[in-house]
Amino acid sequence: MVRRRTHRRKKRAAYASLGAAPAKKNGALVLLVLGALVVVNLYVFVWDKKTSVAAIKQKATAVPTMTLPATPLDSGSAQAAAAAPVAPPGAVEGKVGKSDTLGRLLKKSGLSAAETDEVIRALSGVLDFRTIRAGQSFRIDRGPDGRVKRFELELSKIQKVRAERQPSGELVGVADNTQTKLEIRALSGTIDSSLYAAIKKAGETAALVDFFVDVFAYDIDFFNDTHDGDTFRVVVERKMHDGQVMGYGRILAAEYKGKVGTFQTFLWNGKYYDATGASSEKGMLKTPLKFVRVTSGFDRNRMHPVLHTVRAHLGVDYAAPVGTPVWAAASGTVSFCGPSGGAGNLVMIRHQDGIETAYMHLSKFASIKVGQKIEAKTVIGYVGTTGLSTGPHLHFGVKKNGEFVDPTKLAPMRGKPVTPAELDAFRVEATKLESMMSGAIGLAESRVPRHA
Numbered sequence: 172m173v174r175r176r177t178h179r180r181k182k183r184a185a186y187a188s189l190g191a192a193p194a195k196k197n198g199a200l201v202l203l204v205l206g207a208l209v210v211v212n213l214y215v216f217v218w219d220k221k222t223s224v225a226a227i228k229q230k231a232t233a234v235p236t237m238t239l240p241a242t243p244l245d246s247g248s249a250q251a252a253a254a255a256p257v258a259p260p261g262a263v264e265g266k267v268g269k270s271d272t273l274g275r276l277l278k279k280s281g282l283s284a285a286e287t288d289e290v291i292r293a294l295s296g297v298l299d300f301r302t303i304r305a306g307q308s309f310r311i312d313r314g315p316d317g318r319v320k321r322f323e324l325e326l327s328k329i330q331k332v333r334a335e336r337q338p339s340g341e342l343v344g345v346a347d348n349t350q351t352k353l354e355i356r357a358l359s360g361t362i363d364s365s366l367y368a369a370i371k372k373a374g375e376t377a378a379l380v381d382f383f384v385d386v387f388a389y390d391i392d393f394f395n396d397t398h399d400g401d402t403f404r405v406v407v408e409r410k411m412h413d414g415q416v417m418g419y420g421r422i423l424a425a426e427y428k429g430k431v432g433t434f435q436t437f438l439w440n441g442k443y444y445d446a447t448g449a450s451s452e453k454g455m456l457k458t459p460l461k462f463v464r465v466t467s468g469f470d471r472n473r474m475h476p477v478l479h480t481v482r483a484h485l486g487v488d489y490a491a492p493v494g495t496p497v498w499a500a501a502s503g504t505v506s507f508c509g510p511s512g513g514a515g516n517l518v519m520i521r522h523q524d525g526i527e528t529a530y531m532h533l534s535k536f537a538s539i540k541v542g543q544k545i546e547a548k549t550v551i552g553y554v555g556t557t558g559l560s561t562g563p564h565l566h567f568g569v570k571k572n573g574e575f576v577d578p579t580k581l582a583p584m585r586g587k588p589v590t591p592a593e594l595d596a597f598r599v600e601a602t603k604l605e606s607m608m609s610g611a612i613g614l615a616e617s618r619v620p621r622h623a
């Protein structure tokens with residue numbers, strides 16, 4: 172995942188041509204030259220604290236052309252640069268790879284061993300190296316003299332570290348931590364075109380839709396159950412910096428009111444419950460599809476689920492665009508994952524009480540394995556049209572004791588309610604959150620302080 176803007180390839184070519192023609196005759200000489208280079212690197216590394224610009228410039232030309240051994244380090248270049256430049260000016264940008272350490276990342280990006288070591292030492296006081304993760308962005312800049320001028324690593328949206336070349340020639344590490352505040356916000360809205368539009372209108376970003384939809388996944392099929400005029404309320408934690416939303420924390424309470432019914436849910440000890448303390452987790456999700464913005468060009472009316480009554484093919488068809496994420500409808504163990512004749516790419520999950528769910532015609536699988544235990548709402552694959560299928564859709568089937576049954580007729584199994592010992596405390600909290608939602612404390616524009 173490293174995008175290069177340097178001329179590393181040119182450098183390689185130079186090495187290659189140097190080795191190619193005279194290699195046979197002067198093989199020994201080349202070995203000698205390479206050996207000398209290693210010695211020089213060690214020498215430079217050892218003497219890295221004594222820096223002179225003259226020495227650096229000398230080496231900037233010396234190293235790539237491999238004439239260094241011909242100009243042995245004299246007293247002047249003994250004050251060698253911390254890290255001899257190995258590439259021309261320019262920038263390298265990329266992302267941290269899966270098993271990258273900082274050292275591996277820097278080497279992959281074209282830094283010499285000495286340069287890598289210099290950057291690591293500059294950052295050793297300001298960076299906890301264990302916080303380096305795949306996907307983080309980095310950037311390396313080389314100055315006009317070819318030396319590493321700046322290395323920057325973005326640990327998160329609000330946390331950066333930098334190693335920066337000072338006028339003195341030293342590379343110094345700096346941590347740049349943006350402070351975020353967690354605030355609680357109550358907001359409400361009315362659906363007039365889509366949930367995305369309504370939440371945007373309330374001044375929030377699309378990311379909140381995902382949170383909101385997940386909270387109600389057991390109650391509402393957001394593809395089909397939402398209508399213009401429906402209303403929603405939510406109390407959510409927001410991570411703020413400089414008046415900007417950096418992200419969302421937890422949804423503390425939410426309400427959806429529409430033709431489909433009125434649903435309220437409150438967070439308590441990491442789980443969601445309705446106002447009476449009953450679990451919001453029912454046996455199966457309302458739909459095994461994760462709600463995503465429907466691609467333009469896909470007829471939303473086609474997304475209505477169709478119940479198949481043909482015995483051999485009992486189940487529900489959800490027409491949906493190719494690539495729509497498919498959720499495990501309940502927690503369980505993956506019992507099948509692979510192509511299966513007319514079913515196309517098929518996933519089957521075994522649940523408790525002799526229930527098994529089947530997901531057919533997938534375009535591709537998520538990274539799941541047979542025998543793996545998964546939670547409800549785990550993405551197991553993506554909608555497709557593989558096998559015997561006339562168009563992109565998910566065929567969702569449910570087996571009870573080995574026989575396909577009508578998924579819509581399964582009795583819901585609820586999660587555990589709030590314990591009797593905690594019920595009073597829960598009710599106090601739920602009442603407080605409900606009054607925040609209904610505007611008694613704050614609605615839409617108002618910001619309310621975080622409670623304990």
Ligand SMILES: [Zn+2]
Pocket residue numbers: 479484486487488565566567
């Ligand atoms: Zn079907």
